[in-house]
Amino acid sequence: MDLMIESLPRLLKATKLTIELTLLSLFFGIFVGIFFAILRTSKNKILFFISYYYSYILRGTPLLVQIFIIYFGLGQVEWIRESFLWIVLKEPYSCAIIAFTLNTGAYSSEIFRSAFETINKGIVEAAEGLGLNKVNTFFKIKLPIAIKQSLPAYGNEMILMLKGTSLASTVTLLDLTGVAKHIISTTFRPVEVFIVAGSIYLIMTFIIHNFIKFLEKKYKYN
Amino acid sequence: MKNIFKFFLSSIAALGILISSAQADSIRIGTEGAYPPWNAKDESGKLIGFEVELANWLCIYMKADCTLVEQDWDGMIPGLIMRKYDAIMAGMSITDERMKTINFSQGYADEVASLAVMKGSPLEGMDTPKAINLSTGGGNAKKALKTLTAALAGKTIGVQTATIHQNFLESGDVGSVKVRTYKTQDEVNLDLAAGRIDAALAAAVAFTDYAEKSGKPVVLVGPTFSGGAFGNGVGVGIRKDDTDLLKRFNNAINTARKNGKISELATKWFGFDASM
Numbered sequence: 001m002d003l004m005i006e007s008l009p010r011l012l013k014a015t016k017l018t019i020e021l022t023l024l025s026l027f028f029g030i031f032v033g034i035f036f037a038i039l040r041t042s043k044n045k046i047l048f049f050i051s052y053y054y055s056y057i058l059r060g061t062p063l064l065v066q067i068f069i070i071y072f073g074l075g076q077v078e079w080i081r082e083s084f085l086w087i088v089l090k091e092p093y094s095c096a097i098i099a100f101t102l103n104t105g106a107y108s109s110e111i112f113r114s115a116f117e118t119i120n121k122g123i124v125e126a127a128e129g130l131g132l133n134k135v136n137t138f139f140k141i142k143l144p145i146a147i148k149q150s151l152p153a154y155g156n157e158m159i160l161m162l163k164g165t166s167l168a169s170t171v172t173l174l175d176l177t178g179v180a181k182h183i184i185s186t187t188f189r190p191v192e193v194f195i196v197a198g199s200i201y202l203i204m205t206f207i208i209h210n211f212i213k214f215l216e217k218k219y220k221y222n
Numbered sequence: 223m224k225n226i227f228k229f230f231l232s233s234i235a236a237l238g239i240l241i242s243s244a245q246a247d248s249i250r251i252g253t254e255g256a257y258p259p260w261n262a263k264d265e266s267g268k269l270i271g272f273e274v275e276l277a278n279w280l281c282i283y284m285k286a287d288c289t290l291v292e293q294d295w296d297g298m299i300p301g302l303i304m305r306k307y308d309a310i311m312a313g314m315s316i317t318d319e320r321m322k323t324i325n326f327s328q329g330y331a332d333e334v335a336s337l338a339v340m341k342g343s344p345l346e347g348m349d350t351p352k353a354i355n356l357s358t359g360g361g362n363a364k365k366a367l368k369t370l371t372a373a374l375a376g377k378t379i380g381v382q383t384a385t386i387h388q389n390f391l392e393s394g395d396v397g398s399v400k401v402r403t404y405k406t407q408d409e410v411n412l413d414l415a416a417g418r419i420d421a422a423l424a425a426a427v428a429f430t431d432y433a434e435k436s437g438k439p440v441v442l443v444g445p446t447f448s449g450g451a452f453g454n455g456v457g458v459g460i461r462k463d464d465t466d467l468l469k470r471f472n473n474a475i476n477t478a479r480k481n482g483k484i485s486e487l488a489t490k491w492f493g494f495d496a497s498m
Contacts, residue, residue, distance in 0.1 A: 072409065075416035090418055092402075172380075172402045172413075181296055182403065185384030188299040188323045 003192045007183050011193075014179035015200055021165040021175060025100035026158060032101060033108025040113045051109065058106030063164050067099040071171040092171040104161045111157060115149035116142065148219045155212030159205050166201075176200060248287045249467070250307035251277050254295045256406045258431050259491040260313035260456075272491035273311040276330065279483055280474040296384050296405065299323060302459055308467060310459030313425070315386045317453040325462050327471040329455025330479070331488055332498040334446035335387055336426035337379075340414065341439035345421055348373050348444050356395075356450025366445050371397040373444075378402055380410045380419040387423040390451040414440065427492055455498050
């Protein structure tokens with residue numbers, strides 16, 4: 001119990017990095033996701049294949065493997081180390097953000113794609129009938145509907161991403177899991193520390209869950 | 223009915239005796255398999271190294287049936303306490319901090335720690351003595367630490383997590399360097415070679431072994447370290463309540479030292495006699 005209370009301030013401080021990694025990855029991931037979802041609806045075969053295989057590969061391999069390839073893998077390639085890319089790839093922080101963004105982007109693209117596909121053709125035709133051009137139809141009609149449709153599944157993805165950031169500790173970042181491991185390395189008592197860390201994750205999941213619920217209610221059809 | 227019941231009882235009793243007698247002579251030893259030349263794995267995944275061979279010898283001497291259990295370094299002591307294995311032989315130094323949680327047998331080998339950098343680093347050519355002992359070094363050690371503090375200011379140094387090397391860097395003896403912790407020594411070596419960290423701290427042999435096998439220009443700099451936060455040699459980690467096992471290991475190690483077995487194995491794996 002003492003250890004739990006003692007470790008709490010350090011773990012809370014580390015939670016800041018976990019939140020930062022989650023929010024930044026989700027933020028960039030949304031754009032990546034929408035971009036590839038649009039490519040997927042493209043009639044151009046090359047664009048379709050790029051989007052299809054991006055999502056297929058990123059969803060078909062473990063996040064741990066992806067972050068290792070980006071951090072340790074690319075660090076072994078000499079011409080990358082000598083290029084401007086190294087400014088970004090040298091830092092574990094940016095490597096983690098890149099890995100998480102690409103990963104959540106792939107899952108989000110699938111969520112958004114299926115949301116776009118469920119849009120009733122009648123609504124789009126009605127919009128065109130009213131004289132809206134393609135851009136307006138997309139931003140004013142299709143995108144809002146798609147976002148609403150994808151909320152439950154996307155909420156799930158947010159929670160998965162939050163938990164996924166725990167892998168940042170494998171590339172030396174001291175996020176919530178990283179600091180928990182660090183405390184265990186000197187106290188040798190994993191149970192107490194992981195209970196506190198787990199509880200902090202649970203609280204954050206609870207917040208995301210209710211945030212999504214709130215949005216779902218707000219954008220409900222009447 | 224009564225007979226069947228009796229049969230059950232007696233078979234349970236027999237089973238109990240079987241299990242307890244099997245337990246008495248079987249020892250599970252936890253090791254990492256990722257810290258050459260102490261313990262490592264060959265290409266087929268088989269455990270090899272100084273401690274693997276030493277463990278085999280000690281077990282034959284103790285007439286025990288031993289199994290080696292692989293365990294990630296950062297869970298090594300928790301794993302012992304949770305009875306995943308009964309002893310640790312994983313290049314683990316005997317330190318006061320660890321002694322609060324577990325017992326150690328007498329040390330069987332010792333080797334010094336050192337900083338390593340890539341060739342051409344500004345840290346090369348530091349003006350320090352060849353070796354310092356933090357317990358007995360006195361003024362000499364203090365002077366060397368001062369030189370190191372100045373040279374390492376603002377530098378990022380990589381270490382394996384939960385090691386004496388991490389403890390030393392975080393003790394403030396060399397000022398407030400930026401410490402980056404890795405799960406394995408392999409990862410420390412990779413990031414040192416990639417240039418993500420300015421220097422790394424580990425057992426000196428861990429670097430010379432890596433330089434030799436990878437062909438990368440990794441060089442040792444500064445003094446070699448011993449004593450103080452670096453502990454008093456490497457021993458077998460055993461649970462506090464397992465005093466019998468501790469005695470058996472101490473006996474076996476004593477014999478292995480006297481008959482030269484430890485020296486022989488240490489010379490084979492380290493290239494010099496690291497026994498103690």
